[in-house]
Amino acid sequence: MLVGRVRLINVRSHSDITLGFRPRLNIIHGRNGAGKTSVVEGVLLALQARSPRTFRVTDVIRKGSTYLRAEVQLVADEECEDAQAPPCAEVAFALSSDGTKRCYTNGSPLANMDRWAQLAPLSVFLPDDVRLVKGSPGRRRTFMDALFAKRSVQYREAVSRYGGALAQRNALLQGGTVDAQHKPWEAILAQEGHLLVKLRTEGLAAFARTASGVHRALAARPAELRLVYRTNAADLSVEEYRAALAGRRASDRRLSFTHLGPHRDDVRLVVDGVDLREAGSQGEQRLGLLTLLLAQREWAQGGGARPILLLDDVMSELDAERRRALLAMVVTCGQSIITTTDLHHFTEGELAGANVVEVGGCCG
């Protein structure tokens, strides 16, 4: 589904603002501090009840107000028909300063936003947030899990069973129990862990093809992006895996933690042999993040709804050649919402096909 009308009440600097969006390219234009990023934040609040900028959501409430409300009208994506999706829906999130949250769909309270996260997934790019590329491996595992779980029930099931068995084994490690009690959990861990490594290896090989294609188009120079899968449980059969877990029981017990297994996996973005996490420049890391988001969107066409791209101030990060490459990619399908302080970053042709939304008056 796509974002249609957005109404934000008491979100950051906006007391009450209504904006209209269309399919394909949308440009939110305004001067610094006009509240462009707050619109991106408001869309995320309405659809996922979270903010990309802060864990304390109450910080988003406008100074002097006691509540905020973010409403998004979702409309069907004509190119991407989803049998489950209604023709349109009004989704809203309300938050009061005491922390009480309410989610609504068409005016009726809703326990959570899971349904809308499925039907209208979002990919958010904030220039300062390159944690997906340079942060801890956990973020990349979460990204990978979300990507593959959407396509494969087997993957979803394996992640859930593996996580459950891991928590149980770790609880045993803390409790100094006899070895016989470890065996059943280690058997399940070995079976599901082996499966996860296999599914991740296969999934990443396929996703890497998409990602390197996107990167080649974006980078505007012949650079080769590889996604390097790192796991400490590679090439182990289920039996070997189980034996390895049993062999490490004593050392695992000392640290109360299971060391072997895909819960410690990582995926590194490597461009022309340079690991972006360790040695990538700021610009390369941002390009890496953008690549992952765009590749995820392209990949989603194989299953599930295509994510809506929310790109905050992405244009000032890129040189002219890369801007053209990015826009060429996003205008072809789906919906993208890009914030900018400067419309000169867009060509006349690009502006002609775009929906330009002014925020906070025109800039000087």
Next chain:
Amino acid sequence: MAGGLFSPAVQRLIDELAKLPGVGPKTAQRLTFYLLKLPPEEALPLAQAITAAKEAVRFCHRCFNLTEQDLCAICQDPRRDQSLLCVVEEPSDVLSLERTHEYRGLYHVLGGALSPLDGIGPDRLHLDTLFSRLSKEPVQELIIGTNPSLAGEATALFISEQLHSTLGGRLIRVTRLAAGLPVGGDLEYADEVTLGKALLGRREM
């Protein structure tokens, strides 16, 4: 709820009811007021029924099913097949299996499933008694009927693993309940995980 709103006796009843599974504080409050409104001759039989049941009902010495005697009706029944033993987690599982009228063997109720996170180890389940039954009784097939959950599966694995060391050379057939499609259902509506299991466990015709 602010303290002191209810008299101590009323609060105590609310607190006790709120401990029941599926009952939250609000429901407990509603039930309490309902009970208080009832005339004594209607409310007190509930209290008496709880007392009577708690005093009379205990666990079967042999299989840990619920009973009012030392041995439950199933353990006492000479027509039951003594060579078949089915291990389940809870007494309610015995009831479910009995309703099928397909099983004529004996049971052993574990009283739960292994879950280190909840502090449930083998010592908290009736596992020792299971293994001592297996070494004494003429069991030829052990059917493991623990739930198809992670904990149930780990418990099944633990039992089959321990069995080899307990029985020495004696051979017992160990089986696990099959997982698959509900009868009378449509494939279309089956969830993918169950359908996947059903495919894996398909049978020759």
